[in-house]
Amino acid sequence: MTDSQPTLKGLAAKVAEVTEAFTRTLEENKIPEPTFAADSPTSYSGLTGEMFLQRQQLLDHLNDMIYLVQGPSESIFNYAHNCMPDVAALNILNHFDFWSAVPLAGSATYSEIALHTSLPEEVVTRVIEHATTLRIFEKTAFEPGTPLRIRHTSRSAALAKSAGLRALVSTVLDDAGPPMTVMQEALRRFNAGKTELAQDMTQTAFALYHSGALAGKYANSWEFIENDGEGGKKGWRQRTFVQFMDYIKEIFRLEDVVENAYDWKAAGTATVVDLGGSGGHDSIVLARKFPDLSIVVQDLPQAQPVFEKNVPADLKERVTYSAHDFFNPQPVQADVYMIKLILHDWPDKESVQILRGLVPALKPGARVLFIDYVGKQDELAGSASGPPLPRSIQQFGTSTDLRMLALFSAKERPVGAWKEIFRQADERFELVRVEANPLTFMVIIEAVWRG
Ligand SMILES: C[S@@+](CC[C@H](N)C(=O)[O-])C[C@H]1O[C@@H](n2cnc3c(N)ncnc32)[C@H](O)[C@@H]1O
Structure with a gap:
């Protein structure tokens, strides 16, 4: 390892070496080492200048390890995905004084914290779920039949104990953050x-x-993305968003998820509507693999130019674009309606409306192929009573969840809630297949129209 090109192994050795030296000097100077427990010291008291420098060097090595262990792209992706939810969560916890809602030497239920903070219990739960991925608060051991309890970690306790630290968070995040x-x-x-x-x-x-x-006045983020900009610039955010969705498809290998979500070959000569299909990235791949499919990509008007640029000449006959607002009645009678990563952006009422929008076009036996994120990865993995998933995996879902809360008052839903959306939309949707996978973060629901 050279200093300019550190490697994981080299860094690990450095970390071990500097940690050894740092903890030795802590012992020699009788400085207690913080832990994650609520009664931990809140900081290293009395570090000498030299020890401080050593600690900061250790931090540099650890940060380099964090970057390298993720790799360049994912380290940026994860940072961009998490940093705003992290800030939002800390700011909310501080603003509503969650710190004093949980006794330092005890624990509290979500409903007790909700009462104390005057926030809906759902919001309290979602914010704390994200906070726990940052080791701010933690869940006590799972006890069947009793409500979940939250206790302090040393990081949340540090805020409970220090008005100054609370003031710092408030000034830096609540005052200076938004600008x-x-x-x-x-x-x-x-x-x-x-x-x-x-x-x-x-x-x-x-x-x-x-x-x-x-900012202009927009009813929701989609209206903003679609309409912001003037003249030729109008829709630039949508065109960027189309690229973003294409990228998501690549990095999460969603191509395989879509291909395996349905027996496309057995569908034979079928018409597919890709509802909210963005620039057609899924449809183009599907059409290429399954030559008997004809696919209509439906989305808002500003995604169309990207679609026209993307669609290969030899697929133009079979993959077409139609600007369609999915809150309006569905105009195309198809065999399969694919709804991928759409409803998690909408609250229950709107999600139900979007599904109902399909009904006028549905013929008996038509299918809705629903593919979306599924929340509560730890529950999915069956680990509520077993070892929890790594916090970095939980954080993936909780960050998206807080973003959905901020942008749409929506949420990352567990499987049961997705089924309930279909039930509320229309009892004539028969769910013939529900598959949730905690590793892909995806749920697939195949619904057959029994109208
Ligand atoms: C999260 S993206 C999903 C895109 C694509 N289905 C995928 O899985 O990659 C949501 C899409 O819904 C579209 N959308 C939002 N509101 C819409 C509306 N009212 N009618 C049609 N499409 C809409 C957006 O333009 C965006 O392309």
Whole structure:
């Protein structure tokens, strides 16, 4: 290992070596080592300058290990996926003083915390579930038949014990955080094309954020993504989103999930509607593999230009695009309606409406092939009473869950909730197959129309 090109093994050796030296000096100086328990010291007290430096070197090695163990792309992906939910969770916990809702030497149920914070129990549960992936609060041992209890870890306890730390979180995240999320827009408006920074207090991210002129009025994130921008720029966010979904398909190998979700070969000469099919990335692959399928990709108008660019000339006959708002009645009578990664963006009422939108076009025996994320990975893995999944895996779901809460008042649903959406939409949907896989984070539901 050279310093400029560290390797995992080299870093592990360095970590072991520096940890050994650091803990030895801690012992020599009688400085107690923090743990994750609520009664842990909240910091290393009395580090000498030299020990501080050593600790920071250790941190550098550990950070490098964290990057390398994920690899370049995933380390960026995971950071981008988690950092905003992490900030949101900490800010919410602090703002509603979850810290004092749980006794330092005891535990509390979700409903007790809900009462204390005046928030719905569902929100309390979802925020704490994400927080536990950051070792902020933890669940006590599972006891069948009793409600789950939450206790402090040393990290949440540090906030419960220190008004100063709470104030820091509030000032840095609650006051300065939101303006920092619009820095790119402030720079675009006030500094792009200039050679010097505009040193003007009316041209900061703060001024922009608090000006009331920041964002147009949109009913939801899709309306914003679809319509933001003027002239040729209009729809740029949707065009970027189409690329993002294509990328998600690649990295999670969703191509295999879609291919194996249904016996496409046995379907023979069939018409498929890919509802909310974005730029057609799934449909193009399916059509290529199964030459008897004809597929209509339906999405909002701004995804169409990307679709037209993506679709290979030899598939143009069989894979077509139709701008269709899925809250309107379905115009295409098809054999299979694929609904992939759509409903997790919507609350129950809208999800039910989207499914009901299909009904006018459904012929007896038509199928809805539903593919979406499934929440509660730990429960799925059957580990409620066994070893929990790694926090980094739980965090994947809890980060998405908090983002859905922020953007749509929606949630990552467990299998039962997905089945309930179908039941509420129409009792004539017969669910002939429900498969949930904690490793792919996906649930597949095949529903046959018995109308
Ligand atoms: C999370 S993406 C899923 C895309 C694709 N099905 C996939 O699995 O990669 C959700 C899609 O729903 C589309 N969408 C949102 N609101 C819509 C509406 N009212 N009608 C039709 N499509 C909509 C978005 O444009 C976006 O392409």
